[in-house]
Amino acid sequence: MQPWEVLVQQTINGLTRGAVFALIALGYTMVYGIIELINFAHGDVFMLGLFISLSWFALFGVTQAPTGWQLLTILPLVFVLTMLSTAALNVAIDRVAYRPLRRSTRLAPLITAIGVSFMLENLALLWKGPAPIAYPDVFPSVDILREWFGVDSAIFVTTKDVLVVGATIPLMLALNYFVTRTRWGKAMRATAQDRETAQAMGINVERTILLTFFVGGALAGAAGLIQGLYYNIGMWWMGYQAGLRAFTAAVLGGIGNMPGAALGGLFIGFLSAWSDQYISARWTNAIVFSILILVLVFRPQGLLGARSADKV
């Protein structure tokens, strides 16, 4: 491989990796935006999304790459079912672990979030065992450049890469539309800005929070499914790591800011892939977090975050 081919390949790796981070980061940032809670369990909802989608596929009897029409019908269906499952899970977590603490100190729900994270991890451990589990090759992997365009290149762009980007971008656009253009989105933004005033204006704050958890959980589920389809492997511990990176992405982009979370996710994706190549995989985490610290020192509000004086 030529050096430029390596760079292009690693950039593609970074893009797909970052797209998944971005989807998870969106859920983090939405919840933070509305109730100022760092929802540590979010990464584990993502992990369970992968496991749950596996069960949906099993339910439909899909274990190998399905044929064309099957793929077109079952895959979207599993997408919707997985997103609904994790959305419901996220709402349930809020109802059980966070809502009773809505009026207490800000640290209390943070601690329960950590507790919920442990519970979900152990649940997955109990369910699937400690070793990594294989995810069936549901989505066919075709080397696009070589097989469709006949270009003999050392760069691999597969249909799976396209799937990740092709599924992530519409989800982000839909989310953006939902938040900026719909009545419910307006209610979410209003609640995020000032909960009391929003309530005084007749917005059902509890329902809006529930909606936020619902949407965030759905995105985490989608990310879990995409991760499964793309990497074909799932581990019970991956939620913690992904959650940490996604949280970093959210902070980097400006916590509470949705385009910022997406941008932060991609940024970390590229950065970690390049670091794996040009420095050493051993140093990647150190480098990602050093960049985070640097950004926060010079731009505490994050890359796209608005400078705000009234919010602490």
Add this chain to the structure above:
Amino acid sequence: MRVLRVTTAVALCLGLVGFAAGTDAQQCPKGKLRLYTSWPMQGAMLPEGTGMKNGVDLAVSEVNGLVAGFCLEVVNLDDASPQTGKWDGAVEAENANKAVGDPLALVYIGTYNSGAAKVSIPITNRAHMAQVTPANTYPGLTKKRGAAPGEPEIYRPGGFVNYFRPIPADDIQGAVAAKWAKRLGAKKVFVLNDQELYGKGIADVFEATAKKIGLPVVANEGIDWKQPDQKPVLTKIRASGADLVYMGGVIETGAQVIIRQMKEVGLVAPRTRFMGPDGLLEEELLKGATCDAVLATDMRITFAGLPFEKMRGVGAKTYETYKSKYGKEPTSYALYAAEGGRVIVDAIKRAAPQIEKAKDVTEKREALRKAIASTKNFEGINGKWSFDENGDVDYDTMSGFKAVKADGPIGCKFQFETILE
């Protein structure tokens, strides 16, 4: 309910009385000696823990629990913490202290995890108590090669060797694997490790040996195994042109991900193959990585010692005895536990006069420690061996496995390929 509980209590008491009477009735002209064992005995580790316990029991039952007039009693301890189900340093320290504090205890058998051994060896060492492991393979516990600075002296506060392992250490596995890789025709190796004690230790020795025998190593890279996406690292390997990936790791630390994604990025045989140590010799690896990927990478795995069913002489006999006594296949380290038990029985036999004459427990323990250290030409399950000055066995018999297609729900299996020496 209450009636039931009372009856069980009564039954339990009767049972205990009966048991005590049984041991008393036995002839112990020179008294009782205790052997303590310590390894995880719960959760996912329960099968292996039970297997090792069976191994020790097997060795003791071969002499009917009586050696040169001494009755042997095995006390099984669990070094796992109930919270995590994994070994725990605090519990292991407590176990070692319990053994050291028991005036009848002469030897400590354990541990399973090398990390746990780091905790208990200094404790048993201070008490002159011999410690025999059926499973620890981390080199630094006994020797300099593949060790961290200061090892192994930090485990020997008394300045003498009290820790013995009748099982080859990992450094031998890394060295043998490098030679095997060369024999298989590898020209350029990319070494990965999971940055853990076991994986990094083996990977480092592999790298050193490969360089010594003229097999180029591109890099020895520690991966972030918690990350389910290893494509960037694999792209780097692809760009380097390496034709063998050697991964030091266990099935819990991401080898499945590496193998699975090797196929995804086109790192498949004959262009690039995969090789790993015995931490990967588990069915879970085949399931997690899928047979497609495992076969595509032409996977090879080394294994310390011979597989049980390939053993000859004493090994074959032990394997048969174990199966008929317990009605199932021995677990990975069960027969090594039996070997450890036999080494101890043999040493007690030789040290019996000194143990009898000894004034206090420390002298008894010291007599046994010396006897174990001088074990020579022992008829073991992998052939004849002796302990070297570090307390390690002096053989390096290994076996090489290859993944092949097979019938059954998984679709492939590990098949014994060759003996490596």
